[in-house]
Amino acid sequence: MRGRTSPQLGNSEISKWAAVSQVVKENKIGILCVQETHLTAEHESQIDSIYSRRIKIINSRDPHRPGSSAGIAFILNREIANTVDLETIKIIPGRAMVLKTKWHNQENLLILNIYTPNNHAQHPEFWGKISQTWYEKNLPSPDFMMGDFNITEDILDRAPARPDNDNATEALRDLRHQLNVQDTWRLNNPTSRLFTYNSNTNSLSRLDRIYTAPSHERNTHNWESCTSVIPLDHRMVSVRHAPVNAPYIGKGRWTWPTSLLHDKKLIKTISTLGKLTQQKILYPQYPRHETENPQYFWESFKNQISQEARKAAKEHLNKIRSHIERLESDLEKTRNGPQQAKL
Structure with missing residues (x-):
């Protein structure tokens, strides 16, 4: 401390x-x-x-x-x-x-x-x-x-x-x-x-x-x-x-990474999907049934943007992970290299 x-x-x-x-x-x-x-x-x-x-x-x-x-x-x-x-x-x-x-x-x-x-x-x-x-x-x-x-x-x-x-x-x-x-x-x-x-x-x-x-x-x-x-x-x-008799704890509920709030490409995709969903809700093309109603459109919209967000998050995390791995590799080489013994 x-x-x-x-x-x-x-x-x-x-x-x-x-x-x-x-x-x-x-x-x-x-x-x-x-x-x-x-x-x-x-x-x-x-x-x-x-x-x-x-x-x-x-x-x-x-x-x-x-x-x-x-x-x-x-x-x-x-x-x-x-x-x-x-x-x-x-x-x-x-x-x-x-x-x-x-x-x-x-x-x-x-x-x-x-x-x-x-x-x-x-x-x-x-x-x-x-x-x-x-x-x-x-x-x-x-x-x-x-x-x-x-x-x-x-x-x-x-x-x-x-x-x-x-x-x-x-x-x-x-x-x-x-x-x-x-x-x-x-x-x-x-x-x-x-x-x-x-x-x-x-x-x-x-x-x-x-x-x-x-x-x-x-x-x-x-x-x-x-x-x-x-x-x-x-x-x-x-x-x-983790003791042998410890209960299994899963990954938990997925949440949007806050970094995606600044992803312009993702925001544009969500905006486009939102406008299409809004058109379907306001101006339905077919009589109301199980797959043609506002609740269904809204649920589909949420599922779509979640999928797009997961894809974007994966791309972001892969870049970050690759950068971290390169830094850790460099650190490991420095830490365990022969030059350390000569400091």
């Missing part, structure tokens, strides 16, 4: 949270884990009074500097996620918190939200404290462990490629083995490169990751790393989780 305020979004003390609410809604995110929230109790109250109809926020603040350091939060989309049967455990205030919720009827989902210190020397103690607390509270293995880890486990996750601090890396791996979670994206993409943070020195790294339980590997898809409309210094990482 890099704090709660943003000059680009106004001078409000909680200016970023309008964008957070928008991202959750538009991307249909069920649960969003954020780090570096810098929320005090007063800020939480303000956010809740404005956005509580759409999102539920569970925040853990730094006990010493709540408004200027650390802070992590779970943000639940009330339209998608269960916001009633919740249980939270603050393992390290402002740094590590567990959320337990019901997902798809009776299935429990355990998520560990992490914000690791920048100083690698503090990592062994940090991971060790989580390990000890997990053991003392006899917690089950999490389904997901995600957040800003401020360290990488694979040399491919940095450009220029290099290993991170051995003690810090080993401490993280020890905890992962204890909790039985894996870097599923990396396992499925052993030679690919994906970066979520660009430092001031133009070095790239994959600091933000989502670990999953091995049993969820087949039920996770649409792994993405994208730039968010929220002013951040990291890219947002996301994944879709």
Whole structure:
């Protein structure tokens, strides 16, 4: 998050949270884990009074500097996620918190939200404290462990490629083995490169990751790393989780893309069809029957313009999709090219 305020979004003390609410809604995110929230109790109250109809926020603040350091939060989309049967455990205030919720009827989902210190020397103690607390509270293995880890486990996750601090890396791996979670994206993409943070020195790294339980590997898809409309210094990482017993959800009702409102060719076609329909309604050529009446003409007109709109939308989307694919291909070549190792 890099704090709660943003000059680009106004001078409000909680200016970023309008964008957070928008991202959750538009991307249909069920649960969003954020780090570096810098929320005090007063800020939480303000956010809740404005956005509580759409999102539920569970925040853990730094006990010493709540408004200027650390802070992590779970943000639940009330339209998608269960916001009633919740249980939270603050393992390290402002740094590590567990959320337990019901997902798809009776299935429990355990998520560990992490914000690791920048100083690698503090990592062994940090991971060790989580390990000890997990053991003392006899917690089950999490389904997901995600957040800003401020360290990488694979040399491919940095450009220029290099290993991170051995003690810090080993401490993280020890905890992962204890909790039985894996870097599923990396396992499925052993030679690919994906970066979520660009430092001031133009070095790239994959600091933000989502670990999953091995049993969820087949039920996770649409792994993405994208730039968010929220002013951040990291890219947002996301994944879709579809349990085996999840209900099937179709594509939904088709709607006209708003971009078609500016398609002059389509508007001209609709205008021509509308005039023909109007003539048929005002000046019928045959006696009224099943296929010769205003209701039938009107329905036919709506079906025709829908077909024309679908054709136009397909043409528009194909052009956009082709352009995006070319850009993604260029980005992939740049990201995984040999020149990255020489930066």
